[in-house]
Amino acid sequence: MSSYYPIFADLNNRPALVVGGGHVAARKIASLLKAGAQVRVAAQVLCEEVTQWVKEGRISHIADTFQPGQLNDVFLVIGATDNAELNRQIASEANQRQKLVNIVDTQELCSFILPSVIDRAPIQIAISSQGTSPVLIRLLREKLEALIPHHLGEVASLAGKWRDQVKTRLGNITERRRFWESLFASRFNTLVENGQTRLAEEELEQQLNGHTSQPGEVTLVGAGPGDPELLTLKALQAIQQADIVLHDALISDEILELVRRDAIRESVGKRAGAHSVAQEETNQRLVKYAQQGLRVVRLKGGDPFVFGRGAEELEVLKQAQIPFKVIPGITAALGATAYAGIPLTHRDHAQTAMFITGHCRPDGSELEWKTLARGKQTLVIYMGTIKAEEISQNLIDHGRASTTPVAIISHGTRKNQQVHTGTLAQLPELAKLAQAPALIVVGETAGLHSNLKWFGE
Template structure:
């Protein structure tokens, strides 16, 4: 994060603009809308800008910046300065003068001479939404603003204003900040919100009073959420909503950083990652942890890579919750088999090649590598192996020993659906040698079957289908 976004209270504050053209006019409009007292310094001034200053009691100094300084202009009387000229030398000089006095300064279209940025704004006062690209792409910021303008109701500011009038009352009734957050979240998910937006303020007020009178300390709850294979755009809408409202995030090694960044920023984050032969927190302790946080009245998001019910031990965790009487929800995620195979261009089933698919794990509960080998040797079947990278050589030998063709196609998909995705294709007899050759690392999914042949034709990411 190169710039820290803030909202400045500028009512009756003096602000200075260097430059008198159309760009200066647009900046002056924004400042005046925010209640600032604007001064413009420029040898010449745009007629509309001059009229704007006259109507809003602004000030125009008809001279250059250097001459104004020589005539005794005191920069320290201004809260911030915007430079909007076409002269790079003037812009640079103004910037250095402001920097020397610790005055916030923005130079239009010159990020190297900026101490702050002016964002694109969606105004639903008192609700304000700012979109900034830190000067890299203002056109993109404006396009995003246009999209938001069309989707955010004009009346949404009423909800913020109405809530603000009740904030003190709610704070006196519900003294704990975490509980107040839950109260407001529940309220906004009810008919209260629609009543305010539709100007049914009497109904909204009665709804709020009733909610306050009936308020009880909330019981804890656990959300068992599948985070998918890695690409944050594969999250479900429900998963994202629960991630945003959870007080505690308990997450695994396979949850990618971009997904973790979508969780509520102030939520407590607890890492319980597990790798082969190295469990940061044993499964039994994870189960106990979920119960403990929920019994404290917290909303806990148990965030698991892939789908929690497919080799995710989600069943074990909710068994513990059931025994403890803890309320829970389960949100399915896109499992690695579906996500990684799709991103690699390998359909798991195909009318000509595979009429069934079987999910297997190479890391069983008792640590045993034994699988029903005879059942796995079937020509028109796709095998998908989770957590089988370490035992891959042995698994391939076992399948061949039980009758599988040595030239059966195999694909290894490492870190699937992420920017680091790597796919290696080979045969059953030679794929294990490819692991070290191509530096394949966990997490890796193994796909065995004739459908792997289709990757060359259906690899949509290399064909220009990726976004």
């Protein structure tokens, strides 16, 4: 967990103390001046750049030495000296007075750190490693600098100029957000980039005059098995554009962190032994939110059409005449087995693969165990650990050898992934060791795990 709280501070016309007058201090002073701070310097020797700022009246040289009383009326203090004892004194006196303090290159003495900044004023992007890896942050900043167009600052300035007018014309916050999203993705952006500010404002006004409310819609999104980097580009775009996300209980925190910050997130998942939301209630929520004009994402683990009841939800939306679309995801049978080094098919071991669920409808028909027990195929069983003994016995009774390799993959594709391997006869005992959520793999290809494993321990 991060120990720093990211924040942008308004230093305009606020006094700031810099102890030190060398080249390092000059860099800090320059950034403070850019933020509009009233800079006071305490140092015996000033470098040429700092001396010039003093002569120009841009900063104040208040003393040759640091005195604790200099901290009384400043907003923050930066220590930029090469005297370790003095730096510790500055930090101690600042902390006693509840002043923000930064001691250059001495993280343990800092109550705040200065991030690396990509500046597209008024847009600022700050990145930090909490002082652990400055070189890595420098490399990352170089990449971001190349990716972020310089004209975005002008785009933001024009948006700020028109913000009140847009707010007056579009009273609904959802409509305002959609207007800005549409505008920034339109010809307006190109006009700003080309320096055609007047035409850009005319385009903005024209789009504002012609803006119409959009109906709500539902997007059924497959989140994959857990690793956030397995999300498709379309899935990522959908969850970042959603007004509300209804997600399964097993969606990883890393994926939920990618949801837009001001979007509503509701858990509607179902887990054994825990509170769950009935499917009928989930269906009703999807309809209700869409009818309110919201962009709704129904975020499901894996793929929504593989044991995800996605079709049932779409049937309800169709009946209610709610627009919808589907973004498929990597199902656990593909993702978890790949991360466990278990191929679903192999020329020497398995020519087919079958996916089944260990949870069937109470009134459902009996599984075709004779078909499932055939050799030369890989059987992947979702949600089957609770019925592991029944599965093992039926497969053996219908012809599958008790020595057939099996694997149970828990938390597939995630950092805490675990793989338990053994034989079909051992499946009930393996299931007791496995953490949920877990996937059972039965077949000769499961025996390749020990040779092909590549992810995790």
